[in-house]
Amino acid sequence: MGEFFAAALTFPAVVPSVLLVVVVAYWLLVAFGAADADWVELDIGGVPATVGLSLLVAFSWFGSLAGTVLLAPSTGVGFAVLGGSLLVGLVLTRLLMAPLKRLFPDDPPASRLDFVGRPCVIRTGRVTQAFGQAEVTAADGSSAVVQVRQAGNDTLTAGVTALIFDYDVDGEFFWVAPIWSGHHPS
Template identity: 50%
Template sequence: MGELVQTALEFPAVLFTFALLVVLVFWVLVVTGVVGLDDDELLSVPVAAAVSLFVAVAWFVTLAGTALFTGGLARTAALAVALAGGWLSGRLLLTAVRKALPAAKAPSRTDFVGRTCVLRTSTVTRDFGQAEVHAEDGSSAVIQVRQTGTDTFRAGGTALIFDYDAEGEFFWVMPYEGEL
């Protein structure tokens, strides 16, 4: 056991020995619940795993290089191989995870259908009208709106978006008297 510790504390293994200790402490804290990985970011766990894999592979390769070689040039070469091997293993892990995860749905104008909007023009007709709508992420957009009937709309009033006309690039709205 003493030889392992001594080898782990020699160049180039020492560069990754302390990084490996940090990685191990990190994962112990994650498993015990002291540190949480953000579930909203799908790549937070895979990135942490890829960095951990990079450090583990690089540590193992430099440890083997330190144990096998005594010359400085050979150990430096082992460091280069460790960096390349660690990077490759982390990259392969991330690529595999990205392929396994479902592709994120691209935002679409139809995402506004079913949402309420605040009218920005004093009237809304079959040919004219604008409103402001808020997306799920909290951002807002000014959109072109139209109505099918003869309802009376006023600036600052609330309307419900019930359809999107892709050809005309506008939204169909109707009066809405609920709370936002």
């Protein structure tokens, strides 16, 4: 075990060893909930940067450790081993990106169906079976003015809150119904 630590703390393996300690500490903090796994808003081949960088460090560390043990490099050769281990780390990390990408699916694209079930505020003078617009706020806080229709004869005028309950794909409009606050208007 002493030989392992001696090799890990000898140049060139000491450089990625320090980085590996940082990576392991980071993932321990993530495991215990003290850090966020997505601290870098960056994608490396469809995989979060934290995962890609962690793999790069681990593969580079292993390559430099193997080079240190096998070659017992001098300073000049040590730089070559360090560069070679980085190259090996990059190649192996890149090879793992495609299979790992399946574990990190993209967020589904926004859809008009996301508005179904949300309240909206009527923005036109009235809503009929053939005419109307309303403003709806998406889950992310953004708002949109959309085409709306109603099936009945309820009083839906500007400023009234309604509920979007369906989307008509062919007509490209939303069906709405009034939201009553405990009493039915006369």
